[in-house]
Every structure is written in C-alpha cells, then in structure tokens.
Amino acid sequence: MMTENSERRVVSVIVVNEASVLSRITNLFSGRGYNITSLTVAPIPDSKYSRLTIVTSGSVRVIEQITKQLHKLISVLRVYEHADLVEKEMALVKFPITENLSDVNTLCEAYNGKIVNVGENVVIAMVIDEPKRIDNFLAVIKRYNPKEIVRSGAVALER
Amino acid sequence: MQITGARMVIEAFIAEGVDTVFGYPGGAIMNVYDEIYKQSGFTHILNRHEQASIHAAEGYAKASGKVGVAMITSGPGFTNAVTGLADAYMDSVPLVVVSGQVPMSLIGTDGFQEIDAVGISRPCTKHNYLVTDAADLPRVLKEAFYIARSGRPGPVHVDIPKDVTAQIAEFNYDVELDLETYKPHTKGNPRQIVKVMEAIAKAKRPLFYLGGGIINAKAAYEVRDLVHKTGIPAVETLMARGVLSFDDELLISMLGMHGSYAANMAMSETDLVIGLGVRFDDRVTGKLSEFAKNADVIHVDIDPASISKLVNADFPIVGDVKNVVNEMIEQSGHINPDKYESWRETISHFDELHPLTFHEDTDRLKPQWVVKRVGELLGDSANISTDVGQHQMWAAQFYPFTRPNQWITSGGLGTMGFGFPAAIGVKTACPDKISINFTGDGSILMNVQELMTAVERKIPVINIILNNNFLGMVRQWQTLFYDKRHSQTDLSVQPDFVKLSEAFGGIGYRVTTKEEFDFALKDAVEKNIVTFIEVVVERFENVMPMVPSGGSLFNMMLLEKKETK
Numbered sequence A: 001m002m003t004e005n006s007e008r009r010v011v012s013v014i015v016v017n018e019a020s021v022l023s024r025i026t027n028l029f030s031g032r033g034y035n036i037t038s039l040t041v042a043p044i045p046d047s048k049y050s051r052l053t054i055v056t057s058g059s060v061r062v063i064e065q066i067t068k069q070l071h072k073l074i075s076v077l078r079v080y081e082h083a084d085l086v087e088k089e090m091a092l093v094k095f096p097i098t099e100n101l102s103d104v105n106t107l108c109e110a111y112n113g114k115i116v117n118v119g120e121n122v123v124i125a126m127v128i129d130e131p132k133r134i135d136n137f138l139a140v141i142k143r144y145n146p147k148e149i150v151r152s153g154a155v156a157l158e159r
Numbered sequence B: 001m002q003i004t005g006a007r008m009v010i011e012a013f014i015a016e017g018v019d020t021v022f023g024y025p026g027g028a029i030m031n032v033y034d035e036i037y038k039q040s041g042f043t044h045i046l047n048r049h050e051q052a053s054i055h056a057a058e059g060y061a062k063a064s065g066k067v068g069v070a071m072i073t074s075g076p077g078f079t080n081a082v083t084g085l086a087d088a089y090m091d092s093v094p095l096v097v098v099s100g101q102v103p104m105s106l107i108g109t110d111g112f113q114e115i116d117a118v119g120i121s122r123p124c125t126k127h128n129y130l131v132t133d134a135a136d137l138p139r140v141l142k143e144a145f146y147i148a149r150s151g152r153p154g155p156v157h158v159d160i161p162k163d164v165t166a167q168i169a170e171f172n173y174d175v176e177l178d179l180e181t182y183k184p185h186t187k188g189n190p191r192q193i194v195k196v197m198e199a200i201a202k203a204k205r206p207l208f209y210l211g212g213g214i215i216n217a218k219a220a221y222e223v224r225d226l227v228h229k230t231g232i233p234a235v236e237t238l239m240a241r242g243v244l245s246f247d248d249e250l251l252i253s254m255l256g257m258h259g260s261y262a263a264n265m266a267m268s269e270t271d272l273v274i275g276l277g278v279r280f281d282d283r284v285t286g287k288l289s290e291f292a293k294n295a296d297v298i299h300v301d302i303d304p305a306s307i308s309k310l311v312n313a314d315f316p317i318v319g320d321v322k323n324v325v326n327e328m329i330e331q332s333g334h335i336n337p338d339k340y341e342s343w344r345e346t347i348s349h350f351d352e353l354h355p356l357t358f359h360e361d362t363d364r365l366k367p368q369w370v371v372k373r374v375g376e377l378l379g380d381s382a383n384i385s386t387d388v389g390q391h392q393m394w395a396a397q398f399y400p401f402t403r404p405n406q407w408i409t410s411g412g413l414g415t416m417g418f419g420f421p422a423a424i425g426v427k428t429a430c431p432d433k434i435s436i437n438f439t440g441d442g443s444i445l446m447n448v449q450e451l452m453t454a455v456e457r458k459i460p461v462i463n464i465i466l467n468n469n470f471l472g473m474v475r476q477w478q479t480l481f482y483d484k485r486h487s488q489t490d491l492s493v494q495p496d497f498v499k500l501s502e503a504f505g506g507i508g509y510r511v512t513t514k515e516e517f518d519f520a521l522k523d524a525v526e527k528n529i530v531t532f533i534e535v536v537v538e539r540f541e542n543v544m545p546m547v548p549s550g551g552s553l554f555n556m557m558l559l560e561k562k563e564t565k
C-alpha cells in the first residue's frame, strides 16, 4: 500500500455542529495514519451543520478509506471527494514599510489581492488564489523580506 | 413527566427492556446508583473491577443478541473500563456504557476523579456523548441504544456529569429518532445480487468465507440454508464458530493463522471467495498478496468501510447479511450443487492429508483432549467462553459447536482477562445453558476477582484452566521464532488454584488424569456453583497448524505425522 502513488486530494465533510465534532475528525486522521495538509471549518449559514475542507494525500485506496471512515462517523452527514472543483486559499503577509510597496501591491494584484492594512512599520497584504498559485506568490515575494505569513488552508466547491 | 437525570437513566433502561446492568459505583455516578436502589425494573450485578463489568456486558450481549449495559464512575472507574470498550469496539459488540463525570462546574479544572472520558473513549467506541443538560438525556439514551444495536453494532459511551444527574427535566421516551446523519444501509443492491449469483453459478471452486458479522446479523440459519442449497463448502473465521454446526459436511473448519490445513488450502485454491460478514483480518489472510490469489471476491458487509479495505472486492454488496442472504437463497434455484462435487473431493483429500488433530504422546493430559472431552460430555448444552492464548485456539479448533451465540471469545483485541467475566454475562443471559470458560494459567489471574461476583450472585461459571505453567502462546512464538529464549513467559510459580477458588467460596479441582477430569466436570455441573478445574496439561504443546505471522496461508507449519493418535 505504501508503494502506491500518493495523490493530493480535497475532501469536503458536512458535519453536525457539535462540541466534539472536530476532534472526531482529527482523531480519525491521526489514529489511522492519514495525512492532513490543511483543514478549514466554518458553520454553514442557516443550518445545524458545518463544512470542513480537508486537503489530504494518499493512494487511491487510502483516499477511498478516508472517505468511507469519515462517512462512518455518526456526526458526519456527507463526504465529498472532489474531482472537478474550484479551490481557493487566502494568504496574509506582513511586509516592512521600507520595502518597495508599489511592487508589492502590483504582485498582489496578480494574485487577486492588495495591501489591506498600513501601520507605522509594516503593511499587510492579502491574496486569494488557488493553493498552487499561493505557493508561487510566496516564493516570489521572498525578496521583499516578509515578516510573517499566514495561510488559511483551502476551501473548495464542486463545479 | 418531570424527573431527575439519574431517574431518566433508569426509566430509559426499563423502556429498552434491559434486565441486567453490570457495574461499579463511585462518587460521580452516585445519584444514579441511588435510583438503582429504589427501582425493581432490572437487576444490577456488582462486578469487582470495571473492566469485568464491560466484559460481562459483552458476554451478555454476545450470548443473547441484545444490547449489553454497564455503568461506572468517573476517573479511575472509567479508565478501568477502557479495555472493555476497546474489546467491544473491535468485535462489534452492542453495548451502552454509562459513566459518571465530575459536575459541569469542575470540568476542565483537573477536579477530583476528572478525566476527559469522551476524549479517551472516542477511538474505541462507535459513538459517544457528554451530556450537558438533562433535557437531552432521553434523546441521547435512545440514540445510544439505537446506534449500539443497528448497522455494524458497537459500544456507545454516555458520560453524564454529576449535576446533570441531579437536574430535573421533562422525560419523554416516546420520541421518534431523527438521525439525519446515521442511516445504515441494510438492503443489498438487487442488481449486484443477480450478478453475484451468476458469478457463483459460473465458478468451479467457490468457497464461503463466513465471519462474525453473520452472528451479529442473526443470520446463521439463513446462511446454513444458503450453504446447503448451493452445496458450496465453507470456512469460518474465529468469530464465526457456530454459524455452521460442527457436523455439517460442508463446513471445512476454521481458517487463518491456526486454521486447519484443509480450510487454508481451500482458501488458497478457490476461484471465488463468497465473504459474508467478514473483514479480512490479518490473522485470517496471512500475506495479503498471496491470499486467495486466483479468486474473484464477493464481499457482503453492513460496513462500507470494511469493503475493499484490505482485499479488493470484485462484487461489493453493502447491506445486512440477513437480507442479502435471503435474496441469494431466492435466486439460488439455478445453482446445481452437483457441479462442485470434485471441488468438495479435493477438499476432503486436503483434510485426509493433514486432518485437524493431535497426538496423545506424553504422560500428561493434552489440552486438545480436554476441549474434545468437554464437547463430548456437554456439547450443545454448554456455552463456551475463552480467554486469550493457546487454550483459546484449541477451544476454537476442537469444540463441537452446534449453534450461533454459543461461542464467546475476544477476537479483534485478544484481551486476556475477557473469559471469566464474559462467562458471567453469558450465564446471566442464558441461565439454562452451562457456562464454560476455557482459560489459561496466565489469563485467569487477569480478572480472578470475579470469583467474588460469581459467588455472591450464585453464577455457576465453570472455569477450566488449561495449566501449562506458561504464557503458552507467547512461549510458542519464542520456541519457534526466538530460538527458545523463553523470556518472562515461565509461570512455574503459581497460586493453589483450588484454594484460590475456595477462598472466595467457590469450588476447585486439580486434575491430572482423564478419569479425574471426567469426575471433576460432572461434579461441578451437579454442584452448580462457580468452579475452577485446574487441568495439568503438557507444557510444551504447540498450536498447529500455524501460519507464521506475515506468511502465506498455504505455507503452514504442521503437526508432525505419527502413527498413534
């Protein structure tokens, strides 16, 4: 099983909004040795459910097990394993105000973002894009000496 | 009706038809025990350790097919019970376990006897609840029983803070359950069943692979019918003993690490595996890549996650085994049992070549003889529990099982200490059957305090201790794979088992001959109180056949051939 090709996959899980539900999900992943690359969670408006988006990786068989095991949890309503999807992630980056801010802003614009906050010593920029492109962005802005970077983890919807 | 949370627990149990609760009180659960004192709807049995309470509830559940119920206090009461929960989870035993918790105001403060119980039980239960409002209790308890017994059964843990048991709220148990997120799939896909029957009709060497799920689904008699209608031979897993009767001509035997030669060879040669309520456990399959290598696989199970988890299923069917087997029986008309005659003959040859047997070649009694002898003397009239080790495998190999729910063992977790308390639960569920526990000199000491429970409540379990002065199963591996370095497995120093039983008020026998054994067993059955029969057996006997861990099923170590039997 270990030798089978490992693929990145996005799994969405609709769960009942209750105290322990997040630990049920993360316990399942750690207990069975599955990977979590990122995990986001927020309530679904006007419902008693929340939606988790989990980026994971594994062989076809492992991914199948992940979805089945998730589904087996009593608190899980539905599990989607996405093939064709729109996937977005946000990143916030703090730059020293002494950097070339117009360059930074132009770069941000190329990744659906902009400078969103200006302080005495730092500015905060935000970008929203596909996770792969966020990787690119973060590589490119290295030369502007980013002080702090935070990524949101991916969210996704089936097309 | 406005009542306390504690009272609600009682009312819910009564509404569920619970007749026996196994448990142990303590601070956090005292309000509920106070209500137990006042009621007469069910019996409470006080075990002498919380682990034993859970195993007793398991034994009760496995023998009766009903949900087993146990009650414990917070902190150490709960942690003592964890092994039992894990055991029940691995073997899909329906349980509802209620534990007390520190009051809500103390949760998170490292209060006296506080432990994150639901955090600990999460990976070893089917579901769990921390109840924070008594108003939720009726629904939670009703869900707990439903979840425990439906779908793939399992233990459900309900943790109730002490103040919630004192809180007064409305109790109405007549509510419809609305579990939007839990809807077990019970009916198999009809088109898939048609395909499966076509595949069976085409196969030349099909083989039924029967698992414990059949017992959970109460489908053993339907499976017997299907096996007989099709004339297809069958192997059973450890958990499925009793699905077919021992004298059924189509039953080969148990397969797996200590399965019979014929059963393991049949699995290696079959061209179509018909798996019913099985999970392809590694103790069954051996090396996966060599398992049933030339066969297509039909896999019927209620749990979708079991299907294609380890072995790819060519014909997956998610559904209740009973429903699916009934469908299969209906469509079995075109299957001609004669077609498999030569396949059945092949299997008979395997069995003649290396039958499941043993040699009586030493002065000491052979443990296998003891099991066979109990079978001859008691047969169908006994329910058989076991502990874990060599004695367990011998019991599985040599007892003549005649019915489902007759065989109660810890398979998935392999928990030493399971047998005695489980046999107490079995006897409670089936008072008309003799309750035997085959145990080892190691295992029996892991819940030996249950002598007190059995004496106090007059529960006449007969413990047959196959005493080899060893942690025998581990010793066997050390002999075979660790160059006879018997590290920490020699149990030469032992208690006097007869006196031990007598000290609690039970009876005891120490036997070294066949005559003594016959006498002891008959006498114990007659005396009808809890018993230890210590049987001094050959120390170095090994369980054979044996598939070494990770090896292929067809590469078995076998019993040496000898003329005498």
Ligand SMILES: Cc1ncc(C[n+]2csc(CCOP(=O)(O)OP(=O)(O)O)c2C)c(N)n1
Residues within 6 Å of the ligand: B387, B388, B389, B390, B391, B392, B414, B415, B416, B417, B439, B440, B441, B442, B443, B444, B466, B468, B470, B471, B472, B473, B474
């Ligand atoms: C709680 C627990 N601890 C350790 C083991 C590992 N183990 C498996 S079989 C065995 C030996 C059991 O000895 P005994 O009860 O005398 O049975 P025998 O094999 O001698 O028949 C041990 C230690 C276990 N299964 N369960």
Ligand SMILES: [Mg+2]
Residues within 6 Å of the ligand: B389, B440, B441, B442, B466, B467, B468, B469, B470, B471, B472
């Ligand atoms: Mg022993």
